[in-house]
Amino acid sequence: MGEFELIRNFFAAAPCAQGGEGVALGIGDDCALLAVAPGEQLAISTDTLVAGVHFADPCDPFLLGQRSLAVAVSDLAAMGATPVAFTLALTLPTVTADWLQDYARGLNLMAQGCGVALVGGDTTRGPLSLTMTVFGRLPSGQALVRSGAQAGDLMCVGGELGNAAGALPLVLGQRTADPSIAGSLLAHYWSPQPQLALGRALRGKATSALDISDGLLADCGHIALASKVGIQVERSKLPVSAPLVAFLGQAGAEEAALSGGDDYVLAFTLPSVELPGLLAAGWPIHVVGRVVSGQGVTLLDNDGRDITPQTRGYQHFRETT
Amino acid sequence: MGEFELIRNFFAAAPCAQGGEGVALGIGDDCALLAVAPGEQLAISTDTLVAGVHFADPCDPFLLGQRSLAVAVSDLAAMGATPVAFTLALTLPTVTADWLQDYARGLNLMAQGCGVALVGGDTTRGPLSLTMTVFGRLPSGQALVRSGAQAGDLMCVGGELGNAAGALPLVLGQRTADPSIAGSLLAHYWSPQPQLALGRALRGKATSALDISDGLLADCGHIALASKVGIQVERSKLPVSAPLVAFLGQAGAEEAALSGGDDYVLAFTLPSVELPGLLAAGWPIHVVGRVVSGQGVTLLDNDGRDITPQTRGYQHFRETT
Numbered sequence: 160m161g162e163f164e165l166i167r168n169f170f171a172a173a174p175c176a177q178g179g180e181g182v183a184l185g186i187g188d189d190c191a192l193l194a195v196a197p198g199e200q201l202a203i204s205t206d207t208l209v210a211g212v213h214f215a216d217p218c219d220p221f222l223l224g225q226r227s228l229a230v231a232v233s234d235l236a237a238m239g240a241t242p243v244a245f246t247l248a249l250t251l252p253t254v255t256a257d258w259l260q261d262y263a264r265g266l267n268l269m270a271q272g273c274g275v276a277l278v279g280g281d282t283t284r285g286p287l288s289l290t291m292t293v294f295g296r297l298p299s300g301q302a303l304v305r306s307g308a309q310a311g312d313l314m315c316v317g318g319e320l321g322n323a324a325g326a327l328p329l330v331l332g333q334r335t336a337d338p339s340i341a342g343s344l345l346a347h348y349w350s351p352q353p354q355l356a357l358g359r360a361l362r363g364k365a366t367s368a369l370d371i372s373d374g375l376l377a378d379c380g381h382i383a384l385a386s387k388v389g390i391q392v393e394r395s396k397l398p399v400s401a402p403l404v405a406f407l408g409q410a411g412a413e414e415a416a417l418s419g420g421d422d423y424v425l426a427f428t429l430p431s432v433e434l435p436g437l438l439a440a441g442w443p444i445h446v447v448g449r450v451v452s453g454q455g456v457t458l459l460d461n462d463g464r465d466i467t468p469q470t471r472g473y474q475h476f477r478e479t480t
Numbered sequence: 481m482g483e484f485e486l487i488r489n490f491f492a493a494a495p496c497a498q499g500g501e502g503v504a505l506g507i508g509d510d511c512a513l514l515a516v517a518p519g520e521q522l523a524i525s526t527d528t529l530v531a532g533v534h535f536a537d538p539c540d541p542f543l544l545g546q547r548s549l550a551v552a553v554s555d556l557a558a559m560g561a562t563p564v565a566f567t568l569a570l571t572l573p574t575v576t577a578d579w580l581q582d583y584a585r586g587l588n589l590m591a592q593g594c595g596v597a598l599v600g601g602d603t604t605r606g607p608l609s610l611t612m613t614v615f616g617r618l619p620s621g622q623a624l625v626r627s628g629a630q631a632g633d634l635m636c637v638g639g640e641l642g643n644a645a646g647a648l649p650l651v652l653g654q655r656t657a658d659p660s661i662a663g664s665l666l667a668h669y670w671s672p673q674p675q676l677a678l679g680r681a682l683r684g685k686a687t688s689a690l691d692i693s694d695g696l697l698a699d700c701g702h703i704a705l706a707s708k709v710g711i712q713v714e715r716s717k718l719p720v721s722a723p724l725v726a727f728l729g730q731a732g733a734e735e736a737a738l739s740g741g742d743d744y745v746l747a748f749t750l751p752s753v754e755l756p757g758l759l760a761a762g763w764p765i766h767v768v769g770r771v772v773s774g775q776g777v778t779l780l781d782n783d784g785r786d787i788t789p790q791t792r793g794y795q796h797f798r799e800t801t
Contacts, residue, residue, distance in 0.1 A: 244524075292524075
């Protein structure tokens with residue numbers, strides 16, 4: 160038995176590969192089989208992470224296991240879908256038992272938290288990279304797409320922004336920080352929590368949604384383009400965390416919130432009539448602006464002046480996505 | 481707009497990305513959405529191809545486009561599924577318009593032939609590799625799995641074997657051949673035709689099935705293991721093509737048929753009562769052996785003597801799968 164066949168057997172025996180609701184056939188055959196209930200659709204998303212491009216190489220395999228799955232599952236949250244299953248295509252230059260065990264431990268932990276089962280994939284030799292394809296279910300016609308924003312809607316986010324971007328100089332070893340600050344920021348980077356429950360709560364309420372991966376301004380631009388509307392973001396309303404402000408200062412924290420990728424917080428548009436009920440139910444929703452007729456994204460200061468930066472999207476150590 | 485965003489727009493505009501039956505939402509949102517009819521299940525398979533491991537680098541991007549999709553869709557054929565959609569995760573070191581256009585042309589051609597729509601994916605910078613995830617539909621409970629073979633069944637294949645393995649020295653430039661021979665063998669390697677119609681015809685008839693990717697003996701071993709049976713293969717019954725015999729000689733052709741990967745012909749077990757009807761319907765089925773009680777795969781010569789080779793699976797320029 161070759162070492163890559165051993166790896167496949169190793170993943171097949173992992174806790175997260177032991178099936179779940181909707182999984183009719185898991186790892187081990189030519190295909191996995193998923194059952195989809197009548198009246199439901201299947202949501203699908205694929206993400207690739209390349210060593211040295213999307214994450215530092217070497218990095219902690221346990222943290223990579225968590226993050227690689229979280230990043231992919233976040234796309235399900237952004238559609239309002241309930242996770243069902245995922246496949247993992249893992250390309251490795253060499254195989255070490257320690258690396259695999261630590262990676263699988265992180266993967267299992269995130270899979271358990273998200274309620275998602277490993278149903279297949281491929282393991283190959285080559286430069287380190289990972290491609291995750293995730294599957295979720297949701298009632299037909301209730302997906303949160305990008306194209307439904309209407310002028311007059313509120314522009315909202317599901318939590319504090321910029322923490323993952325703030326963590327990046329720590330991840331890359333370019334800066335150090337007080338342990339309490341570093342711990343908080345690094346947790347956001349390495350184990351983002353896909354906002355699955357919020358996504359489901361927004362079904363039938365939000366008019367558009369996505370998860371912030373390119374930065375608030377860039378991702379609002381995606382909604383504006385798909386919905387053929389303009390979006391105004393107010394700088395004074397950006398929710399930033401105390402550790403981020405302590406680390407970068409207020410202006411730096413706001414920059415990270417505007418342009419930092421990797422937060423995987425939901426951004427969505429909401430008719431104002433829906434806001435009170437969602438806040439009363441305890442959802443951590445922050446209104447950061449509004450949808451207007453027109454096109455593109457405009458950043459406004461306290462006095463309503465246009466202070467839109469010329470360069471959108473955070474340029475970190477990956478050149479592109 | 482970055483060059484990788486341009487690539488995404490390029491693929492979104494490709495003919496194969498314009499939707500199809502079962503595709504409720506295609507490229508451009510956080511997820512694609514597939515509709516699954518009541519009484520049907522979704523079959524899923526993922527395959528990664530790495531440059532220099534699974535294909536020569538550089539290679540003809542048009543041929544790579546065809547082959548990368550065919551290899552993945554072949555897993556749907558092996559389950560008896562009807563193709564619906566696929567995602568493409570493409571990692572590229574540099575972007576050239578010529579490469580992309582040629583690759584997409586091959587991809588479109590194979591997608592059209594298989595009736596499958598591109599619904600999403602990811603495009604990233606890094607060493608050249610491709611991960612395809614394919615989706616098919618099939619009636620619940622009718623999938624052709626590996627685990628149902630019964631002692632007494634016939635061991636069958638859906639066509640000639642060994643052509644792709646025979647092509648490999650040509651692909652690698654290690655040998656040359658007469659153009660008519662080279663053309664025939666290379667076609668099998670670069671544009672294998674997934675046996676989708678045969679897979680569907682075997683639903684409810686074959687007791688197990690897979691597509692031959694590791695070589696007949698190795699893949700019969702997968703059925704034997706999953707079904708807890710033994711399989712006897714008769715060397716004299718191996719279907720080999722005239723071009724392959726002309727290129728490798730009879731013994732060499734039989735070796736390629738036994739151990740050569742990449743044929744993507746279906747191998748399946750069939751109760752003998754099912755054979756006449758399938759042959760009468762014109763399916764190109766070759767009986768190469770039979771299922772017995774016991775375990776493992778045994779190769780028999782004309783006199784029924786055990787001539788099982790010690791090393792199974794073809795060692796070509798990829799070290800492992």
